[in-house]
Amino acid sequence: MSSPSRRAVLRGLALAAAASAAPLPALAASPASASSAGYVPPLRQMRGMWIASVVNINWPSKTGLTPEQQRAEFEAWCDLAVARRLNSLFVQIRPTADAFWPSPYEPWSQYLTGTQGQDPGYDPLGFAVEAAHRRGLAFHAWFNPYRVSMQADPAKLHPDHPGRRHPEWIVPYGGKLYYNPGIPEVRAFVQDAMLDAVTRYDIDGVHFDDYFYPVNTTEFDDSAAYAAYGGGFADLASWRRDNVDLLVREMQQRVRRAKPEVIWGIGPSGIWRNKATDPLGSDTSGGQSYDNLHADTRTWVRKGWLDYIAPQLYWYIGQSNADYAKLVPWWSGVAAGTGVQLWIGQAAYKAGTAGQPAEWFQPDELSRHLTLNRDHPEVGGDIWYNAADVRDDRLGSISGVLNEHYTRPALAPLLPRLAGGKPPRSPVLASARRVSGGVELHVEATGPRAPFQFAVFRFDRPARRQDFADAAHLVAVVPGDRHVRWVDPGGAPGHHYYVTAVDRASRQSEPSHERSVH
Secondary structure (H helix, E strand, C coil), rough: CHHHHHHHHHHCCCCHHHHCCCCCCCCCCCCCHHHHCCCCCCCCCCCEEEEECHHHHHHHHHHCHHHHHHHHHHHHHHHHHHHCCCCCEEEEEEECCEEEEEEEECCCCHHHHCCCCCCCCCCHHHHHHHHHHCCCCCEEEEEECEEEEEECHHCCCCCCCCHHHCCEEEEEEECCCECCCCCCCHHHHHHHHHHHHHHHHCCCEEEEEECCCCCCCCCCCCCCHHHHHHHCCCCCCHHHHHHHHHHHHHHHHHHHHHHHCCCEECCCCCCEECCCCCCEEECCCCCCHHHHCCCCCCHHHHHCCCCCCCCCCCCCCCCCCCCCCHHHHHHHHHHHHCEEEEEEEEEEHCCCCCCCCHHCCCCCHHHHHHHHCCCCCEEEEECCCCCHHHHEEEEEHHHHHHHHCCCCCCCCCCCCCHHHCCCCCCCEEEEEEECCCCCEEEEEECCCCCCCCEEEECCCCCCHHHHHHCCEEEEEECCCCCEEEECCCCCCCECCCCCCCCEECCCCCCCCCCECCC
């Protein structure tokens, strides 16, 4: 998700987001467009965006910003997410074996100050989690497991960097440095480094991107590790795939032991294998993650080693070598019956970008992706790459998605393994009264803790139980607190309101008692 060619297109100053992202008090409904009038959106849907930190793609937008400027930038990204009716952020906090928090394992990231190991003067991860949660946004901590540096000289790493203390862990390749996935101590170390953030911060998810082994050749020189640990494997590629499989399985086990309600998933490249290579593969002819990156993504899903998978389907409908319309059904078939959620990585960065094929200059290309997704119930939502493109809205492509598909807010998905947990207590809807701007609701939490969110439903009649199963009457998702006041600008006499409490796992309470407006 952060190759040099993409970076050239995607780099932009996040400071500009403050001017274009109007903060809203809640994820609120909008008037439906004519073409979406018959569409009832689901109550739960992943609507996320990736916020990249490597080489300062999104946040911080450049090195040398003051803590106040960095905080303001992140607040602007959060406000953008609310304005675009998203519900989740995927924030890169360990881009190159470094940290956006005071880690005992690895140095401060150079992308904060320009100097690896230099304290930025505040805790970026702690601040970012709090800023997201204050708006009712889920925070998924995005880690790159094995990339050590975007340059190839180990001497340029911080003197206390683990790669300096353990030079045998490092493999140079393609002008970059990587940890060697084939060394058991490395695999344990990178998990320890990432689990430090999981255990110390109130994050909602652990997320890997699409980078594992960088290449399927011996130019990535792990021959010594293969000689030491590769016995019993048919070839180098099989051993490498097993190393990545071990990382995925072990991360699932360790995350669940540490915090069972934290979500664990991966956003891999979008093609597992082509059908010409493997009859189980997709009808495509693009790069294969199984072969090129040693990432056996299909097996991860089929064996339930993830809570979700978010393949990067960064191709247009009808593309000859990788047709979006063929890949969504293929991935739906892989996920069916597994309990693993399927979310789609969407290429907002390609829409209206110079040098892209003509199809990416059709304003409705991305909207048509989501229309196609509706025919595949396994698809539980989308994640957009990346935040700057969600902000920039070239060709009105993101506006089209909002007008066609995101007309109402949506709760984040509820994992099947968490659905049986205890839901929050029903809130009290203390009042619903007319004010000059619409109808003001006063909601009170009843449990020992304030819920993460309140979901507000509006009807023109008393509600039935089945009316709460979709978002047809959901008008807002409001950040939770002990006492919340929220004004519904579309409220009017004759409306009936109900509110449910939602916890961090996205479990929902029974509805409050009704309040009608006279």
